[in-house]
Amino acid sequence: GQQVMQIPQYQHVQEGEDFTTYCNSSTTLSNIQWYKQRPGGHPVFLIQLVKSGEVKKQKRLTFQFGEAKKNSSLHITATQTTDVGTYFCAGPSGGYNKLIFGAGTRLAVHP
Amino acid sequence: DTAVSQTPKYLVTQMGNDKSIKCEQNLGHDTMYWYKQDSKKFLKIMFSYNNKELIINETVPNRFSPKSPDKAHLNLHINSLELGDSAVYFCASSQLGGGNEKLFFGSGTQLSVL
Numbered sequence: 001g002q003q004v005m006q007i008p009q010y011q012h013v014q015e016g017e018d019f020t021t022y023c024n025s026s027t028t029l030s031n032i033q034w035y036k037q038r039p040g041g042h043p044v045f046l047i048q049l050v051k052s053g054e055v056k057k058q059k060r061l062t063f064q065f066g067e068a069k070k071n072s073s074l075h076i077t078a079t080q081t082t083d084v085g086t087y088f089c090a091g092p093s094g095g096y097n098k099l100i101f102g103a104g105t106r107l108a109v110h111p
Numbered sequence: 112d113t114a115v116s117q118t119p120k121y122l123v124t125q126m127g128n129d130k131s132i133k134c135e136q137n138l139g140h141d142t143m144y145w146y147k148q149d150s151k152k153f154l155k156i157m158f159s160y161n162n163k164e165l166i167i168n169e170t171v172p173n174r175f176s177p178k179s180p181d182k183a184h185l186n187l188h189i190n191s192l193e194l195g196d197s198a199v200y201f202c203a204s205s206q207l208g209g210g211n212e213k214l215f216f217g218s219g220t221q222l223s224v225l
Contacts (some may be wrong), residue, residue, distance in 0.1 A: 031211055042201055042216040043154065086152055092210020098167050099210045101154040 004091050006102030014110050019076040021105035023089035030092055032065055032072045033099065038085040046074075079109045114138050117202045117217035124192055125225055132187045132220045134202030140215070142166070142208030143185035145177060148199040148219070160185055161208045192224045 005024045013019050023032065031050045035043040047056055049065035049072060056063045062075045076083055086104040093100050117134040124130055136143060144167075145157040159167035160179040174190045185202060199219045205212040 033213060035214075037152075042219050043214070044216070045213040048213060088154065097209050098156050098159060099212075099214060100156070104152050104154075106152065 004089060004100055004102040006089055006105055008105055009103065010106045010108070012108045012110065013079050015081060016078050019079050019083070019107055021074050021087050021089075021107075023072045023074075023091075023102050025070050025091055028069045030069075032069075033090045034063060034072075034074055035088045035090060035101075036085050037088065037104070041085070043088060076107075079107070081109050081111055083107060084109050113218075115202055115204055115215050115217040117200075117220055119220060120218065121221050121223075123223045123225065126192055126194060128192050129188070129190045130192060130222070131189070132200055132202075132222075134185045134187070134217055136183055136202075136204040136215070136217075138204055138206075138215060139183075140204040140206050141182055142205050142212075143179065143182070144203040144205075144214065145185065145187050146201045146203060146216075148201060150198070154201070158185075158187075159208065166208065189222075192222075194224050197222055197224045 007022050033048045034046040037043045047063050052069050053067045054065040060077045064073045086106045088104045089102045090099045115136045142161045144159045146154050147157050148154050156169050157171045158177045162182045163179045176188045179185045199221050201219045202217040203214040205214050
């Protein structure tokens with residue numbers, strides 16, 4: 001079945017360093033979504049990308065959707081301790097009837 | 112007001128017991144879901160209901176039975192609990208349904224089967 005692969009699984013950074021997580025799909029996606037889950041919390045929607053090559057920014061977060069609409073990335077500039085959590089990408093299944101999630105990237109930020 | 116609320120937040124029970132988790136959304140959404148998150152944080156869809164109708168049933172053991180009395184509620188009943196059922200269960204909702212819409216998640220129910 002369709003999979004959404006996400007790397008790395010874990011990332012430890014010093015506060016102030018940058019962080020990037022990557023997402024790849026075996027098939028072309030109509031859209032890709034990103035969620036953040038704080039420790040002990042629930043996934044919270046961050047953004048949705050729809051267009052080929054799309055780039056969106058939210059303060060220190062930059063989201064990209066690949067030209068072929070098969071990959072995406074989330075880049076955080078100058079991480080802060082408030083960025084700690086697990087970041088998930090998610091894309092529609094082949095039948096578009098459900099959202100499937102990548103395995104997530106767990107970010108730890110050391111002050 | 113909490114958009115998607117589920118209860119209980121924690122559930123500790125013995126193997127073989129039957130338990131239920133309740134979920135309610137006040138967003139007026141048509142579609143509700145149950146996701147299971149294992150100890151490695153992997154999120155896997157279990158069920159999806161659109162306006163009380165079952166849309167997705169992802170090869171989940173039939174010990175798990177969802178029930179949607181109306182489109183604002185989706186409950187999950189689990190029979191004969193097993194150790195492997197220990198996980199965090201998230202309820203979620205979306206406006207219409209499908210993989211093109213963002214999900215709103217509840218705060219989760221951490222189920223521990225002893």
